[in-house]
Amino acid sequence: MDDKKISHAKRINIVQIKLIRERSIMYKDRKIRSPQNAYEIIRDFLGDNDREHFVVLCLDTKNQPTCIQTVHIGSINASIVHPREVVKSAILSNAASIIVAHNHPSNVAIPSAEDIEVTNRLKEASNIIGIELLDHLIICEDSFLSLKESGYIN
Numbered sequence: 001m002d003d004k005k006i007s008h009a010k011r012i013n014i015v016q017i018k019l020i021r022e023r024s025i026m027y028k029d030r031k032i033r034s035p036q037n038a039y040e041i042i043r044d045f046l047g048d049n050d051r052e053h054f055v056v057l058c059l060d061t062k063n064q065p066t067c068i069q070t071v072h073i074g075s076i077n078a079s080i081v082h083p084r085e086v087v088k089s090a091i092l093s094n095a096a097s098i099i100v101a102h103n104h105p106s107n108v109a110i111p112s113a114e115d116i117e118v119t120n121r122l123k124e125a126s127n128i129i130g131i132e133l134l135d136h137l138i139i140c141e142d143s144f145l146s147l148k149e150s151g152y153i154n
Helices: 035-046 083-092 113-129
Strands: 053-059 065-073 097-103 132-139 144-146
Touching (some): 035 065, 035 097, 035 144, 053 083, 083 097, 083 113, 097 113, 113 132
Parallel strands (some): 097 132
Antiparallel strands (some): 053 097, 132 144
């Protein structure tokens, strides 16, 4: 009798990765020229939420929005987001740059230590893959804070 181990074949899945458009929103200005422009789009997209939603706005080489996606829904006062979730739709949509944002249901646009830490991690990750992180916005009901303009992003 032969004591050789019999190796069984392993099935490998053949996959295809796609972005699927769920719906669309209109944006009259076509280009993002300022944090205010991005705020207006993201505010309209988010609506009135009672929990933190972390979104990524993907832009082409002319700073025109190509897609927007909610990448994480957190609790009433926290949203833990991983860079891979943020860059996934940016890579799939061939984005040249991104703007990330999250809402503060408390309606206070002051960045937490976690907000700053996430921003730094996203900046590092986006630099590695060649997609520029332009800004991180904290969205409130009638106002916002740009971490870029506040000096948190170089």
